[in-house]
Amino acid sequence: MTGAQQPAPHLPDAHLPGAPFFRSQLLREVAGNTLRPGGLALTRRLLGRLGLTPGSRLLDVGCGPGASAALAAEMPGVAVTALDPCPDFLAQARAAHPGIRLVRGRAEALPLASGSQDAVLCECVLSVTANRAAALAEMARVLMPQGLLALADLHARAAAEGASRAAGCAAGALPLDALLAELAAHALVVMAVEDHSRALAELAARLIFAGLPSRALGGPCSGSRPGYALVLARKEARP
Amino acid sequence: MQRFPELAAPYADWVCADCGGPLVPCLARAAYMGSGFDIELLGCPQCRSALVYEDLAEGKMREVELVLEDK
Numbered sequence: 664m665t666g667a668q669q670p671a672p673h674l675p676d677a678h679l680p681g682a683p684f685f686r687s688q689l690l691r692e693v694a695g696n697t698l699r700p701g702g703l704a705l706t707r708r709l710l711g712r713l714g715l716t717p718g719s720r721l722l723d724v725g726c727g728p729g730a731s732a733a734l735a736a737e738m739p740g741v742a743v744t745a746l747d748p749c750p751d752f753l754a755q756a757r758a759a760h761p762g763i764r765l766v767r768g769r770a771e772a773l774p775l776a777s778g779s780q781d782a783v784l785c786e787c788v789l790s791v792t793a794n795r796a797a798a799l800a801e802m803a804r805v806l807m808p809q810g811l812l813a814l815a816d817l818h819a820r821a822a823a824e825g826a827s828r829a830a831g832c833a834a835g836a837l838p839l840d841a842l843l844a845e846l847a848a849h850a851l852v853v854m855a856v857e858d859h860s861r862a863l864a865e866l867a868a869r870l871i872f873a874g875l876p877s878r879a880l881g882g883p884c885s886g887s888r889p890g891y892a893l894v895l896a897r898k899e900a901r902p
Numbered sequence: 903m904q905r906f907p908e909l910a911a912p913y914a915d916w917v918c919a920d921c922g923g924p925l926v927p928c929l930a931r932a933a934y935m936g937s938g939f940d941i942e943l944l945g946c947p948q949c950r951s952a953l954v955y956e957d958l959a960e961g962k963m964r965e966v967e968l969v970l971e972d973k
Contacts, residue, residue, distance in 0.1 A: 865937050871966050
């Protein structure tokens with residue numbers, strides 16, 4: 664681990680409840696190392712909106728095996744810090760992308776100085792984070808004034824009457840308007856929202872072909888309708 | 903590419919209805935509502951036809967259709 668401005672707290676391996684779907688071998692086989700809908704194409708889209716230049720500092724919260732952080736690190740002169748609570752993911756990221764600065768830590772307690780980052784990238788993390796408000800507060804804290812938060816995540820859409828609760832990663836997803844309201848509550852001004860629910864549907868379809876029951880996805884067969892969106896928000900500059 | 907060996911097994915001794923040749927694993931592309939998925943099906947490479955197993959059509963393919971219809 665390098666680059667942390669204070670030591671990351673000790674994290675027991677049982678920090679995540681149950682056996683989270685995003686750590687399953689099936690998702691890895693189907694989605695690849697990004698572990699999320701849209702793959703690196705959507706990550707490129709987010710990174711392209713951040714206006715990073717040589718000297719910019721980017722934090723990837725919940726980096727997993729490091730695919731997005733590695734992509735960001737290809738941008739000339741951009742200093743990338745990749746954070747994840749899972750030692751296995753960090754070990755995989757270290758092996759696959761030895762040049763990335765890796766930090767073990769949780770979104771709810773970022774071991775970085777306030778105002779130290781030009782941008783924060785957070786893909787498919789908030790919906791599986793135990794304390795979303797704390798995570799958003801931390802991301803806002805480490806962003807410099809006018810810094811940008813790039814989110815990609817699941818959100819809950821209107822479910823059919825009598826529908827079962829969404830499952831898997833979608834179980835913790837908020838309705839999009841509620842998510843945007845939470846951003847605003849943390850002085851993060853939403854600049855752009857893009858719907859990419861089609862990418863989620865295509866990943867769900869590939870998972871079904873690979874053997875995952877559709878009810879495990881919280882998909883139409885369960886009556887719930889998760890969506891997927893990219894959100895770009897700017898940290899308010901406060902006097 | 904997704905394979906379905908357990909669903910293909912009952913059809914291992916089927917032959918092509920057109921040429922009578924044996925069916926062999928072939929790459930096929932299942933497309934629906936603008937999305938496409940590479941899958942392996944038993945088919946006839948000579949006649950360029952593929953067999954969609956009943957259990958696959960009524961099972962996973964049906965579920966995938968529902969997901970892509972996004973209703």
